[in-house]
Every structure is written in C-alpha cells, then in structure tokens.
Amino acid sequence: MKVKMLCRDPNDYVRETKKDIFKMPRNYDSSLHPLEVPREYSRALNSTKLERVFAKPFLGSLDGHKDGVHALCKHPTQLSILLSGACDGEIKIWNLAERKCLQTYIAHDGFVRGICMNPSASMFLSCGNDKIIKHWSYDPLSKSKSCDAIQTIVGKTFYTSIDHHFKKPVYATSGERVDVWDINHLEPVKSYSWGVDSHYSTKFSPVEHNILASAAADRSVILYDIRQSVPMRKVVLAMSSNQICWNPLEAMIFTVANEDHNLYTFDMRKLDCPLQVHKDHVGAVMALDYSPTGKQFVSASYDKTIRIFEANNGHSREVYHTKRMQHVMAIKWSLDDKYIISGSDEMNIRMWKAQAAEKLGLMKPREREQLEYGEKLKEKFKYFPQIKTIKRHRHLPRPVYNAIKENRIIKASRQRKEANRRAHSKPGTVPFVAEKKKAVVDEQE
Amino acid sequence: MSQKSRFFNSKQPKSRINVDKRDLNNIMNDVAFAQSGFLEKEDENEVINQRSIVENVDLFSAQKYFELNLDKFGPYRLNYTRNGRHLLIGGSQGHVASFDWQTKKLHSEINVMEKINDVKWLHTETMYAVAQRQWTYIYDNQGIELHCLKILDRVTRLEFLPYHFLLSSINECGYLSYIDVSLGKKVAGFSTAHGRCDVMGQNPTNAIIHLGHHNGVVTLWSPNVKEPLVKMLCHKAAVKSLAVNQTGNYMITSSLDHLLNVWDLRTYKQLKSIKLNAGASSLAFSQKNLIAAGLRNEVVIFKDDFIKLNEEEIEAEEQYIEDMTPNDIYLKHRINNANIQNLQFCPFEDVLGVGHSYGISSLLVPGSAEANFDAMEANPYESKNQRKQWEVKALLEKIQPELISLDPFKLKQVDRKTLEEKMIERNKKLFLKPKKIDFEPRLKMKGKSKTGKKEARKKAVKAANLKEFVKEVKEYERIENEENKNKEKKEENTVYNVFDRFKKKSK
Numbered sequence: 001m002k003v004k005m006l007c008r009d010p011n012d013y014v015r016e017t018k019k020d021i022f023k024m025p026r027n028y029d030s031s032l033h034p035l036e037v038p039r040e041y042s043r044a045l046n047s048t049k050l051e052r053v054f055a056k057p058f059l060g061s062l063d064g065h066k067d068g069v070h071a072l073c074k075h076p077t078q079l080s081i082l083l084s085g086a087c088d089g090e091i092k093i094w095n096l097a098e099r100k101c102l103q104t105y106i107a108h109d110g111f112v113r114g115i116c117m118n119p120s121a122s123m124f125l126s127c128g129n130d131k132i133i134k135h136w137s138y139d140p141l142s143k144s145k146s147c148d149a150i151q152t153i154v155g156k157t158f159y160t161s162i163d164h165h166f167k168k169p170v171y172a173t174s175g176e177r178v179d180v181w182d183i184n185h186l187e188p189v190k191s192y193s194w195g196v197d198s199h200y201s202t203k204f205s206p207v208e209h210n211i212l213a214s215a216a217a218d219r220s221v222i223l224y225d226i227r228q229s230v231p232m233r234k235v236v237l238a239m240s241s242n243q244i245c246w247n248p249l250e251a252m253i254f255t256v257a258n259e260d261h262n263l264y265t266f267d268m269r270k271l272d273c274p275l276q277v278h279k280d281h282v283g284a285v286m287a288l289d290y291s292p293t294g295k296q297f298v299s300a301s302y303d304k305t306i307r308i309f310e311a312n313n314g315h316s317r318e319v320y321h322t323k324r325m326q327h328v329m330a331i332k333w334s335l336d337d338k339y340i341i342s343g344s345d346e347m348n349i350r351m352w353k354a355q356a357a358e359k360l361g362l363m364k365p366r367e368r369e370q371l372e373y374g375e376k377l378k379e380k381f382k383y384f385p386q387i388k389t390i391k392r393h394r395h396l397p398r399p400v401y402n403a404i405k406e407n408r409i410i411k412a413s414r415q416r417k418e419a420n421r422r423a424h425s426k427p428g429t430v431p432f433v434a435e436k437k438k439a440v441v442d443e444q445e
Numbered sequence: 446m447s448q449k450s451r452f453f454n455s456k457q458p459k460s461r462i463n464v465d466k467r468d469l470n471n472i473m474n475d476v477a478f479a480q481s482g483f484l485e486k487e488d489e490n491e492v493i494n495q496r497s498i499v500e501n502v503d504l505f506s507a508q509k510y511f512e513l514n515l516d517k518f519g520p521y522r523l524n525y526t527r528n529g530r531h532l533l534i535g536g537s538q539g540h541v542a543s544f545d546w547q548t549k550k551l552h553s554e555i556n557v558m559e560k561i562n563d564v565k566w567l568h569t570e571t572m573y574a575v576a577q578r579q580w581t582y583i584y585d586n587q588g589i590e591l592h593c594l595k596i597l598d599r600v601t602r603l604e605f606l607p608y609h610f611l612l613s614s615i616n617e618c619g620y621l622s623y624i625d626v627s628l629g630k631k632v633a634g635f636s637t638a639h640g641r642c643d644v645m646g647q648n649p650t651n652a653i654i655h656l657g658h659h660n661g662v663v664t665l666w667s668p669n670v671k672e673p674l675v676k677m678l679c680h681k682a683a684v685k686s687l688a689v690n691q692t693g694n695y696m697i698t699s700s701l702d703h704l705l706n707v708w709d710l711r712t713y714k715q716l717k718s719i720k721l722n723a724g725a726s727s728l729a730f731s732q733k734n735l736i737a738a739g740l741r742n743e744v745v746i747f748k749d750d751f752i753k754l755n756e757e758e759i760e761a762e763e764q765y766i767e768d769m770t771p772n773d774i775y776l777k778h779r780i781n782n783a784n785i786q787n788l789q790f791c792p793f794e795d796v797l798g799v800g801h802s803y804g805i806s807s808l809l810v811p812g813s814a815e816a817n818f819d820a821m822e823a824n825p826y827e828s829k830n831q832r833k834q835w836e837v838k839a840l841l842e843k844i845q846p847e848l849i850s851l852d853p854f855k856l857k858q859v860d861r862k863t864l865e866e867k868m869i870e871r872n873k874k875l876f877l878k879p880k881k882i883d884f885e886p887r888l889k890m891k892g893k894s895k896t897g898k899k900e901a902r903k904k905a906v907k908a909a910n911l912k913e914f915v916k917e918v919k920e921y922e923r924i925e926n927e928e929n930k931n932k933e934k935k936e937e938n939t940v941y942n943v944f945d946r947f948k949k950k951s952k
Contacts, residue, residue: 038608042842
C-alpha cells in the first residue's frame with residue numbers, strides 16, 4: 001500500500017513575525033469561488049454607492065476680490081499659480097496650494113476682460129474695458145514688489161479678451177476687431193475684421209500655433225491664420241457664442257460656449273455641421289475649458305452651475321453647484337487634470353475636484369488596486385438599472401431642476417407641432433433636420 | 446545597429462515574455478504548494494483500514510484520526526466550518542460542543558437539556574445555530590445563547606448559505622424558511638406540501654436548497670419562488686439522504702429501497718443507480734468528488750471515478766441498477782454496533798467526520814480534499830484580525846436573496862426575450878379577434894329607420910369591419926409565409942459541402 005496524506009507545514013501559511021504581512025495563498029479554481037457573478041454585482045453596487053457617498057467635489061474658495069471675477073489665467077508651468085481679474089480692475093496672483101493671495105495689482109479702470117501669460121511665464125498681459133492693454137513682468141523670485149506695468153498700450157476701442165501665441169512672442173486681442181500684436185510693438189501687426197462690429201473672445205490653437213479663432217457678436221465664429229492678411233472662414237450659428245476653446249490634443253477640434261444654453265464642438269475643416277451638440281445647461285454658457293487630455297471639458301453657465309462633459313458625449317457627466325455660487329463667468333481646468341477652478345459673480349474663486357469622488361493624496365497600492373477593481377466592475381455592470389440610476393442621480397438646485405422639466409415640455413411640444421405640421425402638409429415640404437444642423441445658419445469662406 | 450543580419454535575428458528572444466529563471470524560482474518559493482494525498486493499493490484484494498493508514502502516514506497526519514466516545518448523548522450530528530478548522534458537534538440528547546479539531550482545543554461545551562435535531566456553523570466560528578426540540582437557538586463560541594429564533598420552530602434540518610447570510614431550515618411540518626442572519630429578518634417561507642421532511646442539502650454553486658421527501662421526490666427551492674423550481678422523482682421509496690458536489694453538477698440521493706442514485710443537475714438525468722447493502726442514512730461529497738455513504742454501522746467511501754461514465758451508458762437512456770462492486774470502493778470503516786447519523790468531509794483536510802450513536806469519529810481519507818486553499822475565500826490559518834476583516838468584507842458583499850436562481854450566471858447573460866414571451870406575442874397576432882363595434886344607426890326619416898332596415902345597416906357595417914380584419918390577418922400570414930419560403934430557398938441555394946453529412950438532420 002502506498003499512502004500519502006495531505007500535509008501542510010503551518011510555517012508556510014502563517015507569517016513569521018507580527019511585522020510581516022499576512023500570507024495569502026491563492027487558488028483560482030472556479031469551484032472554490034462560487035456565485036462569481038452575483039458577488040461581483042454586489043461589489044459593483046457597493047462601489048457605485050460609495051462613489052456617490054464620497055462625491056465631495058468642492059475643495060475651497062479663494063476670497064479677496066471686491067467684485068465679480070471675470071477672467072482667470074493658468075500658469076503654463078506651475079500648477080499652484082493662478083491669476084484672476086475682477087470687474088473692479090484688480091488682478092490678483094494666487095497660490096492655490098496655500099490658498100493665499102500673493103500679489104494684487106490695480107490694473108484697469110472697470111472690468112479686467114482678459115489675462116494671459118507668455119509661454120516662458122516671464123510676463124503676463126491684461127486687457128480691459130478701459131481700452132488699455134498692459135504688460136506686466138512676472139518674477140516670483142524678485143524681492144521688489146512693484147505694482148507697475150512694464151508697458152501700457154492705449155488702444156482705440158475696448159478689448160474683450162487677450163490670448164498669447166503658444167510659441168512666438170505674439171498675442172491677439174479681440175474687441176471691435178481682432179488684432180494680432182507683436183510683444184515689442186505698440187501697434188498691432190495685423191488687424192482683422194469681417195463685417196462685424198465686435199468680438200467676444202479669441203483663442204490661439206495650442207497645436208496649430210498660427211490658427212486663431214474668435215467668437216463674434218453677429219453670432220459667428222471666425223477662423224484666422226495669422227500668416228494671412230484676411231480671415232479664413234466663418235460659421236454663423238443661431239445665437240452668439242461667448243467663448244471658444246481649442247482641444248489641446250486634437251488640432252482640428254474646437255468647442256464654443258453658446259448663448260442658447262448649448263455648447264457646440266466643431267471640426268475646423270467641416271464647419272457646416274458641428275461634431276457634437278452638448279446640451280444640459282439651462283442658462284447661457286459663459287466659459288469653457290478643456291482638460292489637458294482633451295477627453296473632457298468643463299463649462300460655466302449663467303444658470304449658476306458648472307458642468308463637465310465628455311468631449312464626445314452630448315450630455316454632461318457631472319454638475320457642480322453650491323448655494324452661494326452666482327453666475328459663473330470664468331472657468332479653468334488645471335494642467336494636472338485634477339482640479340477645476342471657477343470664478344463667479346459673487347467675488348469668489350472656487351476650487352473643485354475634476355473627479356468628484358476621487359481621493360486626494362497618496363494611496364497605498366492595495367487601496368488603489370481596490371479602487372481600480374471597483375471601477376472595472378462599475379464599467380462591467382453599468383447598464384443594470386439599479387446601478388445606472390444610482391450612478392446618474394444628482395441633486396440640482398430647484399430653479400435648474402424646474403427649468404430642465406420645463407425644457408422637456410417645450411421640446412416635446414415642438415416635436416409634436418412639427419410632426420403635426422408634417423402630417424398635414426404635402427409630403428416633402430417639411431423636411432427632417434438633424435438636431436446638430438439646427439444651430440448652424442450659414443458657413444462662409 | 447542598422448544592419449540586422451540573420452545572426453542578429455537568431456540571437457533575439459522568440460517570445461516577448463521573457464521570464465528570468467531566478468524570478469520564477471523566487472515566485473515558486475514565495476507560494477507554498479501543497480500536494481494532495483493519495484492511496485494506492487498494491488493488489489486488488491488488499492484490505493485497507495484506518496489502522497493501516499495511521500501506521501503508514503506521518504505523525505502529524507496520524508493525529509487527525511481520533512474518536513470521541515460520547516455514548517450517553519448520541520447519536521451525534523457534526524459540522525465543519527468553511528475553512529475546515531473548527532468542528533461543531535451536537536448530540537441528540539442535548540450535548541453541544543465546538544472545538545478546534547486540529548489542536549483539540551475546546552471552545553465551548555454546553556448541554557441544552559433538550560433534544561437537538563441539527564447543528565450548523567454560521568459564517569464564522571464565533572456563532573452557530575442549533576435546532577432544538579421547539580425553537581432554534583443561536584449560540585456564540587463561548588456557548589452563550591445569543592438568540593432564540595421563535596420563527597424557526599420544530600426544525601429538523603438547517604442549512605447555511607454563506608454568501609447570502611441566509612439560514613434556511615425545514616421543520617416537522619415541511620415548512621421551509623429562510624432567515625437573513627445579518628438582519629435577523631425572515632426572508633421567505635413556504636410550505637413544501639410534502640409533509641415531514643428531514644433531508645436537506647444545498648448546491649454550493651447556486652445556493653439552491655434541495656429537499657428530499659418521503660415519496661421519493663427531491664425538490665429544489667429558491668427563496669424567490671413559492672413553488673419548487675424543480676421536482677425530481679428520484680426514488681420509489683422515501684429519500685433518506687442527499688448531497689450535491691462542489692461544482693454543483695452532480696447530486697447523489699439514497700433511499701429506503703437501498704439504492705444510491707447519481708444525478709446530473711445540468712440535465713436532471715440519472716447517471717447511475719447502485720444497489721447498496723442498506724439504505725444509506727447519510728451521504729457526503731468531498732472536494733475531490735469522493736462519495737461517502739453511511740450504511741447502518743459502516744462508512745463506505747467510493748472512488749471519484751464512480752460518477753464518471755462512458756458515453757454509451759448515457760446514450761442507452763435505460764438505466765440498469767448495478768450492484769456495488771469492490772472495485773468501486775475506495776475505503777471502508779466499521780463502527781461496531783453504532784448507527785451512523787451524519788457524515789461530512791472536512792474542507793481542505795483529508796478527513797471525514799462521522800457522527801454516530803456513540804460519539805464522533807474522524808477518519809483519514811487520503812486524497813479527498815483540495816490541497817490548495819484560497820485565502821481570500823476560506824483560510825484555515827487565519828488570525829483573529831483577518832477573520833474580523835473578512836467578516837466585514839463578507840457582510841458588505843452579501844448577495845441579496847433575490848439573486849438566487851438555478852443559473853448563477855444568468856445575471857451576466859444578454860437579456861434576450863425568452864422564447865415563451867415570443868410565442869405569446871406571436872399568438873396574439875395570429876388569433877386576434879375583430880374589434881367589437883357598437884354601432885347605432887342614425888335616425889333617418891321617411892321609413893328608412895324601420896327595425897328591419899336598421900338591423901340590415903348594422904349588419905353591413907359589422908360585415909365590412911370583419912372583412913377588413915380578415916384581410917389584415919391574411920396579409921400578415923402571407924408575409925410570414927413568404928419569409929419562411931425565402932428562408933427555405935436560402936437553405937436550398939447553399940452549396941452542398943462534403944462535411945454537411947455530419948450535420949444534424951432537421952426533422
């Protein structure tokens with residue numbers, strides 16, 4: 001007879017000292033792990049609930065401005081530095097990590113409309129309603145805290161925005177015309193107009209450096225190449241746009257924040273139909289900013305909320321609001337993809353997490369693995385009704401909630417009316433128009 | 446290195462996965478692999494008993510063979526924890542003891558002064574349930590009574606579903622109840638309508654409760670359905686015992702007619718039927734599919750290839766009752782004069798626990814257990830802290846009782862319309878009745894509204910309505926016929942392949 005019993009040496013399974021980690025032998029035989037699917041489902045449900053429990057996006061506010069904040073500017077290399085401009089003409093430099101104001105400049109008479117920094121971060125520029133462009137030196141190491149501009153340019157008309165070229169010492173302003181300036185000259189190098197009396201915003205493309213886009217008051221979005229003397233093309237929308245933002249990774253893509261509560265993502269080569277219409281806001285969208293990955297963007301609205309959209313999705317994945325936040329006028333997505341900074345009418349600058357439920361700070365590998373596993377499970381079971389409802393649920397301020405409800409009724413009524421009209425008229429006279437194309441009025445070259 | 450010669454290419458490693466041998470050795474050293482046990486006879490007639498095994502194995506394993514003589518309180522029922530470390534025994538006369546059977550350390554020992562029908566561990570070794578004469582009680586590991594569950598009265602058998610935290614029980618009236626032990630609430634309760642029942646088992650893969658009844662029927666229950674999910678006529682006499690294996694594919698049943706039947710739970714077909722010397726009072730499956738049967742005073746353990754069948758037998762469909770042959774038997778053990786009450790293989794140890802009228806015996810069965818446990822599921826070597834953490838996690842991941850169903854993978858499948866629903870929808874379309882119309886002809890002047898004319902007008906309208914309806918149905922049928930024809934045509938048009946003769950012929 002040959003016989004052997006199953007025999008384990010306990011030393012192989014028990015940790016030697018109390019400081020060791022526990023030994024966890026694994027056996028992936030499926031018969032030892034019964035009920036795999038329902039267990040995973042329960043885990044997915046738990047992690048979905050926990051995500052909503054931990055969704056506390058508001059990090060803090062920076063107060064100090066004496067009027068509404070209408071302009072924000074990120075430092076191109078330092079994450080903790082932020083510049084903000086208010087309606088009383090003040091510009092403040094903030095340290096976000098310490099939540100302290102580093103310096104204050106009395107810059108303009110009336111609104112500060114735009115601030116931008118040059119790529120080497122040695123200076124920043126500002127413009128305002130007082131028809132003045134100012135150049136300021138930025139040197140965090142210098143001890144002299146002089147509050148004087150190094151250059152002051154008095155223009156003929158007011159300025160609504162300013163943006164610096166990503167490579168060259170060139171910047172662009174918008175106002176009655178779109179002007180391109182050389183940093184060393186007091187007169188614009190180029191000046192564009194296309195039958196428009198004013199522009200709201202202008203932005204350089206971060207990938208194709210010489211491409212410039214501007215949103216004009218005649219409801220159009222105009223594209224320029226600063227190497228040419230005339231504008232390239234323009235698209236006219238149903239209502240005017242407030243701001244433009246280029247996708248930082250996809251050269252052709254830009255998004256505009258529109259007065260009609262929507263955002264439109266366009267491909268520069270094909271302006272007759274937007275790639276995507278982003279709906280959800282119930283007030284005019286005032287500002288937007290792309291995340292550095294180009295996958296998402298954040299928008300600020302007159303309805304006192306901030307929404308985060310996936311770049312290829314028509315509806316927002318997240319909405320942020322507080323009781324005290326008023327009309328949000330400026331928004332920025334930090335360059336480490338983790339934070340969102342908003343400036344609003346009630347003089348505060350607020351910091352938010354880009355992922356509402358994300359844990360900040362260092363994580364142990366086990367914790368991170370656990371979270372990643374939860375993410376995967378949520379992905380796997382995302383279409384289950386219970387999980388879907390929990391994941392989608394957001395609390396909204398009552399006015400926004402009611403407005404959404406009302407919009408739904410309005411939309412249904414319009415659709416009904418159109419269907420009725422179609423049913424009672426000669427076939428073909430009431431054509432079907434895609435939702436995307438409704439907003440585009442005209443495209444010109 | 447601009448020029449890549451043949452020599453250069455040959456030097457490159459073929460696969461991209463490049464494991465250093467030293468790394469592999471380190472990995473192997475880090476994880477302990479236990480070898481499962483085995484038993485080989487030198488010749489077929491060799492008699493192997495417990496004594497000869499004990500003499501031939503190492504000292505540590507030999508200790509696992511022991512007997513407890515408790516002749517005053519028997520017959521005994523026993524239960525191992527899920528990690529196989531702790532043993533709970535309950536004598537019918539009221540003696541309950543829980544202990545770590547490997548170190549022989551006693552946790553608690555009490556006498557409940559009442560008849561005991563069954564004992565079961567709950568999710569950890571700190572709590573157990575005892576089905577007593579009148580009520581069911583929950584005790585902790587010191588023997589302190591935690592709860593008296595008056596909703597579970599005169600319970601004969603208990604089962605605990607560890608992932609759902611459900612304690613299910615069947616009582617003398619054949620009433621099946623489920624209690625959520627994490628909330629203390631009753632989840633469901635049904636009358637089985639088969640009378641007294643004391644044969645209960647669970648399928649570990651889908652948490653379905655199996656009940657064996659006196660008329661030879663085995664019923665399968667989930668807490669969500671009032672009726673049994675499946676009714677199987679397994680025997681022509683009362684079912685005495687049943688067991689389901691760890692993969693949930695096989696069930697064995699025994700009955701008063703001395704038969705031991707093996708069932709495939711995927712097809713609900715009988716695989717084998719064997720005539721034993723007596724009706725097995727108790728059955729158990731080991732993790733490696735050994736089958737233990739308690740026949741009067743004898744424990745018989747069958748080989749694991751006992752349930753493996755050659756395909757001819759399945760094809761034949763007619764089942765022959767075979768006699769038990771010595772070839773099928775792996776081990777035998779006799780306990781003099783005793784009556785075997787309960788059997789359970791210890792998880793992760795080559796040990797079979799036997800509860801009988803004179804106490805309990807722990808027998809050595811080499812090769813019965815899974816050698817490598819998963820510490821995330823059940824860890825025989827877990828510390829107190831680990832156990833506490835595991836308990837919290839397990840409670841968080843508790844599966845809701847609504848998710849219990851015959852197919853545990855159902856949740857993962859695509860939600861297609863069932864055939865049944867489709868049929869109902871189809872039937873609705875074909876056998877629609879024409880809409881009833883309530884037509885009252887208008888009053889017309891000059892003799893046109895006489896009763897006869899009125900009726901004629903009514904009839905005409907109804908006939909027109911019917912005609913239109915028949916037209917619709919005919920049109921629908923025509924379209925369907927055409928579709929069928931097109932399908933057939935397509936099938937005809939396909940080129941005959943040589944391999945087509947191996948295809949199943951459609952009837």
